[in-house]
Amino acid sequence: MEWLSVLPPLVAIVVVLWRKEVILALLAAIFSSELLLAYHHQTNVFFYGFIGSLERVISVVASPGNARLLIFSLLIGALLAYVRNSGGVTAMVNKLVNKGIAKNKRQVGAVTMVTGMVIFIESNLSVLTAGILSRDLFDKFKMSRARLAFIIDSTSAPVCILILLNGWGAYVLGLLNNYELEQSAMSILWGTIPFNFYAIIAILMVAYTIATDKVYGPLKQSELELHKVNEENIDYVEETLIKPTKARFMVIPLLTMVLGMFFFMYWTGNGDITQGSGGKSVLYATCFALAVAYILLLTSKRYSHKKLVEVGFGGIAELLPLVTIVLFSLTLGASLKELGTGLFIAGFVGDNLPLVFIVPMLFIAGGIISFSTGTSWGTFAILIPIGVPLIQSLGLPPSLVIAAILGGGIFGDHCSPISDTTCVSAIASGCDLLEHVKTQLPYAIFGGVVTLIAYFIASLIMVG
Numbered sequence: 210m211e212w213l214s215v216l217p218p219l220v221a222i223v224v225v226l227w228r229k230e231v232i233l234a235l236l237a238a239i240f241s242s243e244l245l246l247a248y249h250h251q252t253n254v255f256f257y258g259f260i261g262s263l264e265r266v267i268s269v270v271a272s273p274g275n276a277r278l279l280i281f282s283l284l285i286g287a288l289l290a291y292v293r294n295s296g297g298v299t300a301m302v303n304k305l306v307n308k309g310i311a312k313n314k315r316q317v318g319a320v321t322m323v324t325g326m327v328i329f330i331e332s333n334l335s336v337l338t339a340g341i342l343s344r345d346l347f348d349k350f351k352m353s354r355a356r357l358a359f360i361i362d363s364t365s366a367p368v369c370i371l372i373l374l375n376g377w378g379a380y381v382l383g384l385l386n387n388y389e390l391e392q393s394a395m396s397i398l399w400g401t402i403p404f405n406f407y408a409i410i411a412i413l414m415v416a417y418t419i420a421t422d423k424v425y426g427p428l429k430q431s432e433l434e435l436h437k438v439n440e441e442n443i444d445y446v447e448e449t450l451i452k453p454t455k456a457r458f459m460v461i462p463l464l465t466m467v468l469g470m471f472f473f474m475y476w477t478g479n480g481d482i483t484q485g486s487g488g489k490s491v492l493y494a495t496c497f498a499l500a501v502a503y504i505l506l507l508t509s510k511r512y513s514h515k516k517l518v519e520v521g522f523g524g525i526a527e528l529l530p531l532v533t534i535v536l537f538s539l540t541l542g543a544s545l546k547e548l549g550t551g552l553f554i555a556g557f558v559g560d561n562l563p564l565v566f567i568v569p570m571l572f573i574a575g576g577i578i579s580f581s582t583g584t585s586w587g588t589f590a591i592l593i594p595i596g597v598p599l600i601q602s603l604g605l606p607p608s609l610v611i612a613a614i615l616g617g618g619i620f621g622d623h624c625s626p627i628s629d630t631t632c633v634s635a636i637a638s639g640c641d642l643l644e645h646v647k648t649q650l651p652y653a654i655f656g657g658v659v660t661l662i663a664y665f666i667a668s669l670i671m672v673g
Contacts, residue, residue: 214550217242217541218581221627231626231642232530235537239265242544262540269540274488278539278629281492282532283525284499285337285636288462290524291502291517292341295509297458302345304456317346318360318419325364326412329372331487333633334470334494335365340637341463354640355431355648356424362634362649363415366585366619367408373398380586381615384593390600392607400608404667407572407616407660411623414652428648458509462502469494531636538627542582550581552591564603564672568613569664571596575617576624576657583627585618592617606671613664620660623653 221238225231243261247254269275292298305311311320325339339361347357369377378398385394392400418424424432473493474485503521506512512520562570571592579588592614600607622628626646635642 296454404612579621
């Protein structure tokens with residue numbers, strides 16, 4: 210009966226395709242997961258499935274890490290509202306255009322990508338900084354928000370898992386340190402960089418999109434629809450643009466958030482930035498930036514305290530639907546963890562495989578687990594304890610095996626509508642979540658197929 214544990218993710222997928230409604234899909238998946246859990250312990254399955262669903266939401270909110278993520282997601286709405294309504298974003302866009310730094314689509318894309326890559330310390334911070342900076346630039350040059358979401362999403366996590374001087378590297382290192390291997394955990398981790406094919410391919414796809422200004426599939430359709438809307442509503446668009454004021458109303462809060470993130474990572478890591486808490490640091494940095502933005506606007510004499518409170522809560526209200534999705538995504542992930550979905554998938558894929566297929570199948574398992582649970586870090590926690598014993602007993606190349614697990618986690622994350630990174634990318638770019646998933650999916654699948662072939666070839670050379 211263990212195979213039933215894959216039903217809740219399938220329910221979510223079916224409902225999304227049928228109703229085009231993410232919240233309903235997540236609720237259906239959570240309820241079906243709790244029904245399965247109640248079936249093993251209770252007689253009144255539907256009643257306890259309903260109660261279990263409510264209690265699961267409460268337990269998720271009660272987790273400090275999840276609570277920080279939810280509060281951070283809400284406060285970002287207020288910060289976005291402040292920098293947008295201040296006229297600072299419009300002023301910054303004009304500066305970049307006038308100075309020739311962002312005078313065409315390729316330069317705008319390059320600014321966005323480089324911003325995301327430079328802020329490799331935390332994936333959500335990378336996404337937010339690049340998204341806030343580039344939203345109006347993309348609007349100005351008639352590029353869709355879906356394209357922006359793709360660029361920031363496909364830059365952030367891949368860069369974080371390749372550079373490793375951050376919480377991602379510390380987390381994976383902590384998992385590897387639990388085992389005795391011939392190589393040190395650090396050397397294995399650094400050795401994953403050239404073998405992390407999906408992360409490299411994802412960044413190359415972003416670079417190709419920027420350099421050629423070409424988009425494909427649903428993303429191309431989004432661009433065509435945007436151009437049609439712009440042509441029909443050009444006067445309205447011009448009238449609704451916020452008048453530029455001073456670029457500092459955007460630059461100072463954004464710089465505060467970035468520098469604050471570095472400081473709080475250092476502080477929470479007791480002097481070691483790689484050991485800092487990403488969840489705590491990004492929340493503290495966002496609160497600090499929000500306070501700075503509030504003070505800047507209040508002292509500018511353009512806004513009263515009452516008006517700023519109104520603007521802030523208006524920004525929060527705009528993000529409530531997406532924050533609800535984040536909440537239910539976390540709830541589904543917690544429910545599936547107790548149900549054992551990830552362990553079942555990992556065990557099913559890993560049993561009785563020829564040696565040369567083990568690494569490619571670990572990548573596939575990582576993608577499936579990450580897609581169905583919405584968490585790449587959770588995928589690492591499930592698969593590394595499976596992958597390391599294979600390294601020890603079968604003599605597989607350690608860095609190749611771990612790289613396949615890491616890449617699979619990111620691949621599934623890029624495909625999943627319940628991933629928190631996917632949700633935050635939609636928030637940062639101002640793109641509808643389902644549109645972001647639909648337009649990014651073909652790119653992620655293409656990258657996943659190429660990666661799978663690359664792991665098979667690498668296994669033939671290094672294992673077979």
